[in-house]
Amino acid sequence: MTTMTFVPSSPMTVSSPAPLTLRGFTPPLRLSDFRLIAFDMDSTLITIECIDEIAAVAGKKAEVAAITEAAMRGEITDFKESLRRRLALLQGVPAQALEQVSAQRLRLSPGAEALVGACQRAGLKVLLVSGGFTYFARAVQQRLGIDFMRANELDIAEGHLTGRVRAQSWGTICDSAEKRRTLLEVASLIGAAPAQCIAVGDGANDLPMMGEAGLSVAYHAKPKVRAQAMVAIDEGGLDRLLEVVY
Numbered sequence: 001m002t003t004m005t006f007v008p009s010s011p012m013t014v015s016s017p018a019p020l021t022l023r024g025f026t027p028p029l030r031l032s033d034f035r036l037i038a039f040d041m042d043s044t045l046i047t048i049e050c051i052d053e054i055a056a057v058a059g060k061k062a063e064v065a066a067i068t069e070a071a072m073r074g075e076i077t078d079f080k081e082s083l084r085r086r087l088a089l090l091q092g093v094p095a096q097a098l099e100q101v102s103a104q105r106l107r108l109s110p111g112a113e114a115l116v117g118a119c120q121r122a123g124l125k126v127l128l129v130s131g132g133f134t135y136f137a138r139a140v141q142q143r144l145g146i147d148f149m150r151a152n153e154l155d156i157a158e159g160h161l162t163g164r165v166r167a168q169s170w171g172t173i174c175d176s177a178e179k180r181r182t183l184l185e186v187a188s189l190i191g192a193a194p195a196q197c198i199a200v201g202d203g204a205n206d207l208p209m210m211g212e213a214g215l216s217v218a219y220h221a222k223p224k225v226r227a228q229a230m231v232a233i234d235e236g237g238l239d240r241l242l243e244v245v246y
Helices: 041-045 050-057 061-072 079-089 096-104 112-121 134-144 176-189 204-212 238-243
Strands: 012-015 019-022 036-039 125-133 148-157 160-166 197-201 215-219 231-233
Touching: 036 041, 036 112, 036 176, 041 050, 041 125, 041 134, 050 061, 050 079, 050 096, 050 125, 061 079, 061 204, 079 160, 096 134, 112 125, 112 134, 112 238, 125 134, 125 176, 134 148, 148 176, 176 197, 176 204, 197 204, 204 215, 231 238
Parallel strands: 036 125, 036 197, 125 148, 197 215, 215 231
Antiparallel strands: 012 019, 019 231, 148 160
8 A cells, every 4th residue: 555645736646556646635545434335337347338238239339339438428418318319229129139248248347346345344335326227237236245226227028129218216317417316315325425425437427426425436437537536547447446545
């Protein structure tokens, strides 16, 4: 563990063994001072964007991935509309494509198990909150022992995707506003203040929840997200966070 002093007026880069960019706090921090850690799923807890991989099975990856990339970079500001556009391209895709993606392409990000395990041992609750899909989120939740999960429910009829998502008790589409609301809802449920929360993400739709958290972490993130996060992990795995929060 390297102890570093930070001057808030300018970001600093820590090299051990690869760059971590820190801003707005003096490391190291203690995990035990936090109560909740919230993770985005696609390209954060896992290595893929699930909707792009479903599209790949259907031969439509390039078109869907272009919309995903624009949304994550913040170039498409309405996440709900971007998701509807992508889902419409998947109408009629056999539901077996979900099983194929899960079995062949779904992988945890490097360091995910180590970071989640360290948080759990320190007494934190873990939240997965995703603009992706419950089919995959449930598998990740089970594998990592995650306490709370919220994601979008794909609509399936007669064994095929309908190109829509189903309404759930909290709403229909988990967008940036819902991610923020879920973080605050779960924090309140466990009696934690927002300052006692960590939020980890990679895309523009993660920024509202990251802005509420006491510690925001960008993981291999888009430039807009890296520029605002308190910790930016640009190389290595999620467990790099444990270099500054132990």
